[in-house]
Amino acid sequence: MSSPTPNPELMRALGRLVRGLTAIFWGLPAALIAGVHTGLKTRLDLRVFDAFLPPVTTGLLLYGVWLLAAFHPQENIWMRAVDRSRALALVLTGFSPFLYWHVLLPEVPAFSACVWFLAVFAVLFLFHFNHLLQRLVAMLPEEALRQETMTFTRLNQVVLAGLPLAVALSNMLPHLFHGGDSAARLARAWGQWGQAQEWLFLLFTLLPVATTMALVWKIKEAVLHSVFSARR
Template sequence: MDVSHAPSQLPARALPGLIQGLAGLAWALPLGMVVCVQTARQIGFWSLGPWPAVAVTGWLYLCTLRLPSSFNPGSSWDGSLRRSRSLALLLWGLSPFLYWHARLPDHPWFTLMTGITGVAGWWLLIEVNRFLPAAAASFEDPRLTHEVRGLCHVNRVIFVLGGLVWLMVRVLAQADSLPAPAERYGLLLLRLEAPLWMFFLVAPLALTLACLWKTREAAWRELLRRAGLQ
């Protein structure tokens, strides 16, 4: 059964940038994660130097710039968008250190910059899941709003828990001497690294991409409606 929705209050000039920004993020986020992780771990793109990571993080920053500002007064959009742009710019600036860390893994400065890059990327994913509910709510579609809000809330919780687990693993790995139970627990976490990555990063990232695409489709339908094509 078709359900009619109230027209969106978004200004028409905000729709093209919103569509382009959301579509760009849906591609740049997973590609950026793959390129940056492979560059830092010296798995792929080695012959191209730091440029793949620089290019994909620069694209990510441009996608955040395409998103319109101040189109939904009173929502969490503006603050989250400003933080997302700052974090994407920070990622762009720090991306060459991923390559140099792979070349000199024992250098403390490159290790520190790589760690900051990882934290910035993790925080950026949380901020994307903060502004997406505000974007979805602007289309006066209760089903879309409820779905995106629920998924983004779950994603933020998983990302935060994943950050805490990662911090615990790092602390256990750096400790010189540990009680036997803590040492066994740390070894278990290291053995479960791949499943933990899947649960705490890949799964919520996939849900984030689904929310980005659903919101982008809602913006596209609204643009077609205003153009008289739907």
């Protein structure tokens, strides 16, 4: 006895879901690499294509999240999470060109402020996208995948929530100690750490990005498995 024909609308929605997850899987490391590649350059090292790398890679994230909206659009909680992720990805894409302009014209304060906003919205997007994955697996039948996703997304959110605190601490501590040799040495040590905030940001984002990529890949494989199982 042949299996019933799958719902065409559901299959199209699942196809867009898989394409969206694939775009996000590749967009996360691409956006991180493009940001580091452009941000660590000097004015003399810049090339024309460096201006396009951040907008293209963050635009890939926006495209991926946009495709996710086709899956279960009647679910209000899910769609609210998708809308917030789309808004964050849109802002992230809008701020991304300023990374190139900041390297080209570092003396302009507005460009420096925009780069800080870019970093803040990158953390916010990654934080909320982990929440989006929680909402996604809640609609999937695999209990083991749901439990694994809940565990690691919460871990990612804890790490990302600690990043602003670490950066703020590195900025504040040098100003809290005055006088005394030990206090001066501690202030200098924290000041040197404050000069390496870009590397601190990178280290605090590598773990969440890698974990999020692994979860996205597992969810995509689970969806593909369910599609092929339904066609048998």
